[in-house]
Amino acid sequence: MINTIILVFLGGAVGAVLRELLMLGVPNLADGIPLSILLANIVASFLLGLASGLFQKGILSADVNLLISTGVMGGLSTFSSFVFGAFVLMSGSVHGMFSAVIYLTISIILGYVAVLGGLRLTGASVAS
Numbered sequence: 001m002i003n004t005i006i007l008v009f010l011g012g013a014v015g016a017v018l019r020e021l022l023m024l025g026v027p028n029l030a031d032g033i034p035l036s037i038l039l040a041n042i043v044a045s046f047l048l049g050l051a052s053g054l055f056q057k058g059i060l061s062a063d064v065n066l067l068i069s070t071g072v073m074g075g076l077s078t079f080s081s082f083v084f085g086a087f088v089l090m091s092g093s094v095h096g097m098f099s100a101v102i103y104l105t106i107s108i109i110l111g112y113v114a115v116l117g118g119l120r121l122t123g124a125s126v127a128s
Helices: 002-025 035-056 062-076 079-092 094-122
Strands: none
Touching (some): 002 035, 002 062, 035 094
16 A cells, blocks of 8 residues: 555656646747647656556556556646636637637547557557
């Protein structure tokens, strides 16, 4: 039990630092769409699919999968920032509402495609 907590804690710290570096280094798009959050979530989705596929294939141990999938990817991706970014866009104007819908749609579709890509890259089964 304590090993699980330590692995998630360490992985989460790494993921959160990576997310912050993205947020500091990647500007918003011209219409206010938070590109850093979009990138963090898409990259985390892809890496989560990749790690899950490698775990299914027996290449990653349960501990390494926990460290990466729950810890690092949990710290890198963030639902709260995702929703807050959409909220900020929606609060602006009708144009902001349109941008928010585009942002949410792109995030969900690309996130799905990224997970699927990560799984397919490893040759793992898509349904588990």
